[in-house]
Amino acid sequence: MPSRLAKSLLFSTPAECEQAFYEAMANADGEAMAELWLDDEDVCCVHPASPRFLGIEAVRASFATVMSNGPLLITPTVKRAIEAAGLAIHNVVEEVVVDDGNAQRVLHVVATNAYLKTPAGWKMVLHHASPAPDGGVGETEATHGTLH
């Protein structure tokens, strides 16, 4: 019963919470996903090309929808972190494995994840994901091709 075990875990670092986030996606485990978010009306989630979801109920429902098609194998890479006491922001490039039935390919998504320290350990408070252009990893030092 991984979900029940997960419920009793306290994440002692933002990285542990982030690992649990991607494990929940990989297991399509809605209960674990729901549990690792802060239960608060100010949490926020943006999936690629999705509307913005505000508040824990909308966020949980959005992940239930996202994971209703099954597990999502996502590897966060090229991490950058900005942290202060009690709040951490990670920006990652997600490698998302997509299986079209015949073959697997990897899409790239840029994601900002944020974690807040609570008495119950670190909890996720924000996930903002958007497709990287041309399916590639962002050119981290590039100065061209931008459009606000």
Add this chain to the structure above:
Amino acid sequence: MPSRLAKSLLFSTPAECEQAFYEAMANADGEAMAELWLDDEDVCCVHPASPRFLGIEAVRASFATVMSNGPLLITPTVKRAIEAAGLAIHNVVEEVVVDDGNAQRVLHVVATNAYLKTPAGWKMVLHHASPAPDGGVGETEATHGTLH
């Protein structure tokens, strides 16, 4: 000399830094924009459909490119904030005025902005912007149409 004045200002709140960010865009003021970011290699910026820019030099150059076409009138709305001592995360819906020469229209962009408290006041450390679907404001309580 607004830019020189801006350089000497300390932003005493994240909101002041955010206001300066959108004013710099509205004035196409690259110097003010450069100054309000934290001078650090871990700052991060994602413009809509752009690669990810990491580090202050790449971020500043990206805004120089973005603003090279002139002022960008952007109004942040429907703000949500998550704050802890020394670090603040804002998520907003940006109303971006686009002028195609004949008429003006408003596009919607979802943006996550983050600010860090420093001895020199609050500084911007992250801007992650992505288009809202169908040009509309995100349906904040919607549970459909998501795709991770």
